[in-house]
Amino acid sequence: MGELQATLVLAAGQVAVRVEPEQEQVAGVLRAQARALSDALEASGIALAAFAVIPREAGHE
Numbered sequence: 001m002g003e004l005q006a007t008l009v010l011a012a013g014q015v016a017v018r019v020e021p022e023q024e025q026v027a028g029v030l031r032a033q034a035r036a037l038s039d040a041l042e043a044s045g046i047a048l049a050a051f052a053v054i055p056r057e058a059g060h061e
């Protein structure tokens with residue numbers, strides 16, 4: 001799967017998620033599972049305010 005960086009910002013019962021995978025294939029899987037993440041968070045009383053998947057370019061740190 002490779003490496004990824006993730007940033008979570010939690011405020012007022014909402015969370016914003018930004019994920020930066022190294023591989024485009026991983027980005028596709030993450031995007032496909034966004035609804036499952038939102039549903040799981042909602043079940044815990046947390047709203048998914050934003051979800052972004054932005055593949056990192058090779059060599060980008």
